[in-house]
Amino acid sequence: MKVKYIQILGTVLAVLYGVFIVFLYAAEPRSLGEVTTKAMSAVESTVTKGQVLTGTYEIDQARFNEGIAAFRSDNFVLARDRFERADPEKRDANTQFYIAYSYYRQGWGRISNDDALFKAGLEALKIVPQIDPDFVSKDADLKLKTAAELRNEFEEGLKVTADDFNPLRLVRERK
Amino acid sequence: MPVGILIAIVKERLEKTANDILDRAGSVDGGIVPPDETEMEQQGALSAIDTSGKRLDGESARKRQRTLRLYVFLPLLFLTVALMGGLRLASPDSAFVFMRPALVCLFFAVVLIGLFVRGGIIAFESWFSDEYSTAHNIANGVLMLSLFAATAQVFNSVIPETGLPFWVVSFCFAWTLWNNLFAEFDGRKLLRSLIALFAFAFVAKYVVLAGLTAPTGDGWLRSMIENPAKETVTWLLELPRYSAGTGYIQFFCLLLYFAGLSSLPRDAS
Numbered sequence: 001m002k003v004k005y006i007q008i009l010g011t012v013l014a015v016l017y018g019v020f021i022v023f024l025y026a027a028e029p030r031s032l033g034e035v036t037t038k039a040m041s042a043v044e045s046t047v048t049k050g051q052v053l054t055g056t057y058e059i060d061q062a063r064f065n066e067g068i069a070a071f072r073s074d075n076f077v078l079a080r081d082r083f084e085r086a087d088p089e090k091r092d093a094n095t096q097f098y099i100a101y102s103y104y105r106q107g108w109g110r111i112s113n114d115d116a117l118f119k120a121g122l123e124a125l126k127i128v129p130q131i132d133p134d135f136v137s138k139d140a141d142l143k144l145k146t147a148a149e150l151r152n153e154f155e156e157g158l159k160v161t162a163d164d165f166n167p168l169r170l171v172r173e174r175k
Numbered sequence: 176m177p178v179g180i181l182i183a184i185v186k187e188r189l190e191k192t193a194n195d196i197l198d199r200a201g202s203v204d205g206g207i208v209p210p211d212e213t214e215m216e217q218q219g220a221l222s223a224i225d226t227s228g229k230r231l232d233g234e235s236a237r238k239r240q241r242t243l244r245l246y247v248f249l250p251l252l253f254l255t256v257a258l259m260g261g262l263r264l265a266s267p268d269s270a271f272v273f274m275r276p277a278l279v280c281l282f283f284a285v286v287l288i289g290l291f292v293r294g295g296i297i298a299f300e301s302w303f304s305d306e307y308s309t310a311h312n313i314a315n316g317v318l319m320l321s322l323f324a325a326t327a328q329v330f331n332s333v334i335p336e337t338g339l340p341f342w343v344v345s346f347c348f349a350w351t352l353w354n355n356l357f358a359e360f361d362g363r364k365l366l367r368s369l370i371a372l373f374a375f376a377f378v379a380k381y382v383v384l385a386g387l388t389a390p391t392g393d394g395w396l397r398s399m400i401e402n403p404a405k406e407t408v409t410w411l412l413e414l415p416r417y418s419a420g421t422g423y424i425q426f427f428c429l430l431l432y433f434a435g436l437s438s439l440p441r442d443a444s
Contacts, residue, residue: 003242007314010246014317021258030270
């Protein structure tokens with residue numbers, strides 16, 4: 001084998017080994033079994049980022065549908081998990097809107113709202129106008145169609161006003 | 176077939192094979208005579224033996240072996256040291272803990288490589304040149320980078336992770352390296368002094384401090400009752416609790432590092 005080829009082979013091997021070591025120190029697996037799991041997760045993440053860079057990124061439709069099904073059956077924790085896994089790069093306004101909406105529906109209460117969930121929803125909602133400023137949901141089941149309406153609902157829900165003591169609040173409906 | 180005839184055939188075959196081997200190995204009359212290197216070099220027929228035991232052609236074989244050692248074996252060895260240097264095993268479940276090197280380790284590594292250059296272990300100017308091909312320069316660069324990574328991780332290995340011991344040992348290293356920067360060296364003496372320095376740091380961390388560290392107990396109160404002195408020292412010095420395997424890994428890490436360093440040629444030409 002020529003010297004040049006040995007040098008190239010050595011360089012390639014060293015670079016690959018170096019990348020593996022950097023990966024180990026970044027992923028910090030706690031056992032040999034975890035190395036495989038973390039490697040698969042890193043590969044998935046790299047593929048997704050590659051799709052974003054090449055403009056071919058799409059949400060995982062199957063997981064999104066699972067999320068919708070869970071959302072309709074008021075299982076909001078599962079729904080959020082499916083939505084987050086459907087759109088790991090947070091680049092789809094519709095999916096992110098559903099995540100924020102799930103916080104609203106889970107945190108809504110006839111007497112009082114869950115402030116922690118409303119705050120989390122408000123935080124999750126911030127990304128929607130960044131992805132698509134003119135986003136309007138096409139889901140007929142959702143009464144709040146835009147990010148602005150949903151934000152208003154969150155903000156009103158977090159405020160303590162005299163209106164909160166209005167007994168007619170007991171007959172209001174979740175949107 | 177009678178057993179006697181069978182034995183005779185086997186004996187004959189074995190003798191023939193042995194003679195063939197001796198012939199190939201340059202033997203005369205069954206006695207192995209060492210080849211005269213000067214004479215063979217003059218004839219351009221100096222040969223080397225590869226891993227399969229097959230003789231290879233003289234200079235090219237030697238060059239190939241050297242290139243393999245320099246550009247495949249040594250970078251991989253130094254990278255293995257870089258991998259092992261930050262690896263600890265947690266106590267009591269022996270889970271992997273990857274400790275990234277502190278900034279001071281990178282600084283020490285730069286100073287130590289400066290010392291290698293000053294001490295003549297590495298003739299830096301011979302490793303990179305416009306006269307070399309790009310592949311050659313890159314391969315040399317990769318080797319130097321792997322050496323740097325290994326050096327940083329060797330410091331990471333022997334310097335305690337946190338607390339007062341970290342500062343004390345770092346200070347000792349800084350003092351020694353600073354003094355060495357202005358001393359006159361030859362490569363061999365420098366290497367010996369480094370082995371002594373790192374061996375001392377290794378013993379301090381993995382024998383003395385590890386011996387003072389209290390084992391992971393069921394609870395704070397129980398540990399205090401069972402090992403009051405060790406528990407106090409562990410708490411005061413912020414000693415991490417690692418399993419015994421860590422010391423073995425770091426021992427081999429140091430061994431590999433100095434083996435790699437001693438087989439690193441002064442120049443790449």
